[in-house]
Amino acid sequence: MRILIRTSKWAILARRLGSLAIPLIVFAVLLHRGQLIASNIFAVAAAMAATVAALAVLVGLLALARLWSTGDQGWGLAIAGVLMGLACLAPVAWFASLALHFPPATDIATTDRSLLPLVLEPDTALMPPAQTLPPAQLEAVFPNVKTRSYPLDAQQAYEIVLRMVTEHGWDIGLERAPATPAGTGLIDARIVTLAGWREEAVLRVAGTAEGASVDMRSASINAWHDFGSNGSRIEAFLVALDTEVTTLLRDNPNANQPVDTDPAATTSPLEAAPAS
Structure with missing residues (x-):
């Protein structure tokens, strides 16, 4: 059986x-x-x-x-x-x-957010209110989220930042290069996380008396918690930018020298010599 x-x-x-x-x-x-x-x-x-x-x-x-x-x-x-x-x-x-x-936050920035507008941001009426961190807590959680200053003019710094944003594969929605070496440039890009959340990064390059400063903002769109992604993104990008600028200045010691626009400076020695 x-x-x-x-x-x-x-x-x-x-x-x-x-x-x-x-x-x-x-x-x-x-x-x-x-x-x-x-x-x-x-x-x-x-x-x-x-x-x-x-x-x-x-x-x-x-x-x-x-x-x-x-x-x-x-x-x-x-x-x-x-x-x-x-x-x-x-x-x-x-x-x-x-x-x-990570503490609940959806909007992290190195400086005043009015200088880093979210130009791709959808209708704010449909979004939860942005959650930011107090300066002391931001410093404790993300110590590298700070304004960067480099001995380069704004146009040189902007070119490096734009190249890095492109290499990251972020969807650039705005490119506004500095009009002069002492001007201000802005880049706005959209990032889609693995799970599909939309986040927006804004980078500002501004000329200063010593060279150029770089600020960054990263914010989640229509989210209640970013799980640390925005602060981590800013830290990773700015640390990588530090490395890029350091490498540039090491390999090109004169990269931070201003360009002389005086026509006489571009005249060849033969042309500048007095006639005999």
């Missing part, structure tokens, strides 16, 4: 829940990145996917416990459900850890 070993219904349910959680989170991210759903809808969809994933893990663990005691089939199904659930919960846990590490 053949004895039939049944497959655990709990294991089947765990596998089904895990199979449902993965497309839920993947489709939500894809739709959010493509701007087909708003950020608030994405947050709801992500919460639903996380709930289904948590159920998959819970049911899968319960199925494994029952399989151990009953001898039923379904070990593979239960393990698959747990693994898929954990895979969906991993990014949730990551963002939760970032939320605990």
Whole structure:
């Protein structure tokens, strides 16, 4: 007589829940990145996917416990459900850890925000209010978010900043180069995060008596928490800019010398020599 070993219904349910959680989170991210759903809808969809994933893990663990005691089939199904659930919960846990590490903020800047307008910003009536950090807290969390000063004129510094923004692959919406070596330039760019949130970076290059200063602002659009992305972006960009300028001045010691526009300075020695 053949004895039939049944497959655990709990294991089947765990596998089904895990199979449902993965497309839920993947489709939500894809739709959010493509701007087909708003950020608030994405947050709801992500919460639903996380709930289904948590159920998959819970049911899968319960199925494994029952399989151990009953001898039923379904070990593979239960393990698959747990693994898929954990895979969906991993990014949730990551963002939760970032939320605990970084204070809630959506707008970080090195200087007065009126000097760094968000020109690509949508209708502010549809947005949550921007959350900023007090100076003392900003200094403690992001110590490198500070105005940079370089012994270069504004046009030279602007060229370096523009090249770096382009290399980062940010979507530039505004390029306003300094009209003179002592002028002011502005760059505005949009960034899409991996999860699809929109963030905007503004860089200002201004001529000073000593050379040029560079300020930066990074802000999340339609978000309640940036999980540290804006402050981290500014720090990473400005530290990289420090390296770029240091390398330039090391390899080109005269790069910070002003250009002499005096016509006499461009005259060749032969032309300047008096006639005999």
